[in-house]
Amino acid sequence: MLRNDDEALDVTQEVFIKAYQGxxxxxxxxxxxxWLFRIAYNLCVDRTRKTKRALLESPIDQALxxxxxREFADNRWNPExxxxxxxxxxxxxxxxxxxxxxxxTVLLLHDKEDMGYEEIAATVSVPVGTVKSRLxxxxxxxxxxxxxYLGTRxxx
Amino acid sequence: MNRELKRQIVDESTLxxxxxxxxxxxxxQQGPVARLVGALSDEQPSLAWRSELNAxxxxxxxxxxxxxxxxxxxxxxxxxxxxxxxxxxVAPLFTSPQQPEPLVLTEPKTPSVEESLVSAHKEADxxxxxxxxxxxxxxxxxx
Numbered sequence: 570m571l572r573n574d575d576e577a578l579d580v581t582q583e584v585f586i587k588a589y590q591g592x593x594x595x596x597x598x599x600x601x602x603x604w605l606f607r608i609a610y611n612l613c614v615d616r617t618r619k620t621k622r623a624l625l626e627s628p629i630d631q632a633l634x635x636x637x638x639r640e641f642a643d644n645r646w647n648p649e650x651x652x653x654x655x656x657x658x659x660x661x662x663x664x665x666x667x668x669x670x671x672x673x674t675v676l677l678l679h680d681k682e683d684m685g686y687e688e689i690a691a692t693v694s695v696p697v698g699t700v701k702s703r704l705x706x707x708x709x710x711x712x713x714x715x716x717x718y719l720g721t722r723x724x725x
Numbered sequence: 726m727n728r729e730l731k732r733q734i735v736d737e738s739t740l741x742x743x744x745x746x747x748x749x750x751x752x753x754q755q756g757p758v759a760r761l762v763g764a765l766s767d768e769q770p771s772l773a774w775r776s777e778l779n780a781x782x783x784x785x786x787x788x789x790x791x792x793x794x795x796x797x798x799x800x801x802x803x804x805x806x807x808x809x810x811x812x813x814x815v816a817p818l819f820t821s822p823q824q825p826e827p828l829v830l831t832e833p834k835t836p837s838v839e840e841s842l843v844s845a846h847k848e849a850d851x852x853x854x855x856x857x858x859x860x861x862x863x864x865x866x867x868x
Contacts, residue, residue, distance in 0.1 A: 582777065589785060702737050703737070709755075711758050
């Protein structure tokens with residue numbers, strides 16, 4: 570959710586310190602992981618508001634207009650052919666950087682941290698339906714960027 | 726996916742059951758993208774970062790201990806002051822005022838028979854002038 574690694578490391582430390590200080594208040598209503606991620610999410614939101622960074626977001630509806638989700642049948646998206654190279658990782662990081670915080674949060678919590686819809690909903694305090702909508706939009710956005718990279722790689 | 730559904734997804738509007746099912750199907754088809762994100766490498770924090778975090782946690786724990794001791798000390802003082810106040814103002818309520826001892830009327834003791842005989846003998850001695858403490862010499866006993 571944050572723009573650079575240093576900021577992410579600082580916030581991660583704050584998460585553990587806040588968790589340590591607030592451990593007595595943890596009532597066990599949610600899982601420990603959900604509680605920790607909720608602390609992290611709130612800290613990231615606060616940090617972003619403080620720095621008042623303007624995100625250069627790509628229009629999401631544009632991504633939906635240009636790409637049809639049902640294109641994974643082509644060979645480019647074959648997991649055997651799609652190797653996570655440094656270059657591809659950079660393309661993905663760039664796509665994540667141009668994504669809004671709310672979409673990026675849901676995408677990373679679900680696809681990177683393997684959290685379920687209900688758990689994500691409890692972490693960011695939105696309904697499950699909203700989580701699914703944001704996840705779909707985030708993946709569509711990422712697909713557009715990576716699809717472009719894969720297209721240029723094939724032609725290039 | 727039709728345009729109306731796309732618009733509702735962008736607006737985060739509530740979807741119908743049919744639309745929700747269509748969204749679930751679309752999410753399933755985005756599996757390859759999900760696997761790409763999952764394949765991103767995790768950054769392991771350095772030892773220096775971990776040491777810094779440990780130092781911050783220790784400082785936080787020390788602050789918590791100091792504030793806990795201050796709270797306990799102040800609480801003890803407050804409790805002692807409350808008890809002293811209670812002792813001064815409340816304790817007298819539980820002690821009854823001293824009442825004068827009730828006057829016990831006892832019957833005069835009637836002298837016993839022995840006491841009557843002794844007192845009669847003493848009186849008789851005093852009248853006759855004889856007795857151990859009499860100043861007059863005792864009559865000659867026959868010598």
